[in-house]
Amino acid sequence: MTEQPSPIRVWYRPMRSRDREEHHRVATPLELLFDLCFVVAVGQAAAALHHALAEGHAAHGVTSFAMVFFAIWWGWLNFSWFASAFDTDDVPYRLATLVQIAGGLTIAAGVSSAFEGDFRLIVAGYVLMRLAMVTQWLRAARSEPECRPAALRYAAGIVVVQVLWIARLWVPGTAGAVAFVVLVVAELAVPVWAESSRGTTWHPHHIAERYGLFTLIVLGETILSATNAIKEGTIEPGHTGALISLAAAALVLVFSMWWLYFDRPGHARLVRRPTMFTSMSWGYGHYFIFAAAAAVGAGLEVAVAYDTGTLHLGGVASALPTTIPVAVFLLSVWLLHIGPTNECRPIAIGFPVTAVLVLAASFTPAPIHVAAGLTAALVVLTVVASHGSRSPV
Template identity: 40%
Template sequence: MTTLSLSDRLKLDLRHRLRPMSGRNPDDPHRTVTPLELLYDLTYVIAFAAAADELAHALFIGEVGAGVGAYLFAIFGVSWAWLNFTWFSSAYDNDDALVRVAVVVQMVGVVIFIFGLPVSFEDAAHGASPNNMLLVAGYIVMRVPLIALWLRAAREDPARRRTSIAYAVVIAVAQVGWLLTTIPGIPTGAVITALAVLATAELIAPLVIERRYGRVPWNAGHIAERFGLLTLITLGEVIAGTVAAVGALVGEQGWSVAAVAIVAAGLVIAAGLWWAYYLIPSRTILLRWPERIWGWRYVHLPLFGAIAAVGAGLHVAAEGVEHQELSLLQITLALAVPVTCVVILVFLIWSVLMRSMDFTHVPLFLSNLVPLVAAVVIAAVVDAGAPIDLEPGGDLTALVTVIGLVSLSCVIEVVGHELVGYSHTLRAAKRHLLEPEIEARRAHQSSIDP
């Protein structure tokens, strides 16, 4: 291994002129996230937060179906653009001037996309498509620099030229498709169908490309760190959003039991979900079995949206307490549903990563869901269909109870993984390590048996 001199090291750190884009080492165990990637991630988390704010507003005014639909559309656009660049940067990021400029242009696209979100949610509320020209313009600006980067990689890494060109062509064709969906006069149903087809095609394309033309040199450990850090930053936005929402509540009404319960729940839920997520040994397992990365990465797309939606649920709870226009059941569902989704997705990520779906892990999973189901049942029983009443003798006790139960599910998730999940993960990993040896013995035995 070559050791760089101090002068060469400083030139690499401080001078960002054009550098060869020949591909990174996919087996480098010390590959880490760069400051440029972290800056890039922050912009996308702001987009998650903006979408969550729009979702919270839609839930508060009763536009649940339209709000959830527009939110899912927004989260897919943001998450997919982020994932595509993360895939490229893991394989080819050389941190030169052109790469840095391309990243900044993509960040501009994210900002444009954010400005299109209010229109998207409003259109969806009126029965129209959540797609709009401003949203698509932002999405295209996020994606076009990646086309140029893939074409550059095709030129400078001849061994993987066909794979890089295929990525560039697929992205370019997809952008034309997204743009065509904004043509005025197309029925809403046709637009939504076209968007679903485009999204499905974009999800499938990377699998087909790398199986047919070969893999680009992405680093499994680096990708695991990138996904983990975006998850972490998104959880940070949950805390920030909770503090902002409760701050507005306290500024209006002063501190109350309900306000304390909501802010405490935000902290406990965020910490619990963080703890549970990082109990999944993603980097260790993916470095050993990099082929498992495909299913693992796709499950993260809804996970990012579910985590941001937890922040939206806490925001709805604060708004519901402040204005007392929502029922107890509405507030409970806004909190319990996204937390349930995160719990399920964390379990699914573990299962996909470990390729273990046996029943010894199911009791732990079900125990996570019990407090969430109990919270909804209590809210449904207590709720009289009227707005929440926080006066003495009203719904305050029930509200604190359901908030506590939702938080408890995250605590059970952590404790369960620490006590049970740890040993189960070890057993699953050891079983997979032994499988090749067992198969070899069977093959040898078959060859010598008459």
């Protein structure tokens, strides 16, 4: 039997489409490294949001966080879907991924200045990431005739939008904010336009795994906040009991969020209804899941500051930074994984009802604890309601 060359010794391969039905299609070590580098950007965005909320600048903080997180999420999303369809793991592919990682780290370095209104560094990192994707799409267009129309549309659309992102840096005030929204719509429209010619062969199970891994990354921000609560308890003797209790509630909260997201196979909808609308709505809708999960960590940091008496906000104002993103997370998981018309009515109804109750928990004396209890109760409901009725996927 002839020995097959290892991927490292093959320096170049034609960039052919991967088989959509390929068995055992899992995340590669390079994809995991890519995710690891994006942890830095997510952490910087969550930390900047926490500082803005703690200083009472909620509207500015949330707006800046949403803008910064779009750059992080969109760069990650485009890499992941492209890799699902065309990953060759040869030397040029790895080097292009290295450039994208450099762009992601540049975005992380520019988060603080972006919250102060200076987006130059973030745009530099973002454009670097996106132009690296152009080289990948041009390789795909050259090697894969069937996907050439879509690949060329991707490349052309990305280049045009990046030029506009750079031009936006000189657009001030309200006009700049409007331009940002217009360019976000343009970015979202490029895949819709490109895939309408001939869809790329992304792998449903692989995409679901990639999204699950990024969900774990953003949930990690919440775990970090729970850890900070315990650390603060060791240096704030007068608040030790309250902070340890808060840490326990935060741990229950993040575990419940993890359970609810992964309770249903993420690829199920992509396999059952593999239309462009299904894949786009599922892929784009995860922005709210990812951003909400990362924001929960920032909210818990605010709750820690409130319990230690270092925050000049009221109880409700210090609770909302946690309860609002938890509610958004629950509603987003409900829409993308469960569905309002789910055959199991207790589960279909339980998610939106719990989201409303979590928001109402903001007005209770112990909002984080109540929110944690409500999400844990929803976990119990899903386990009991689906017992014996779930078929393996």
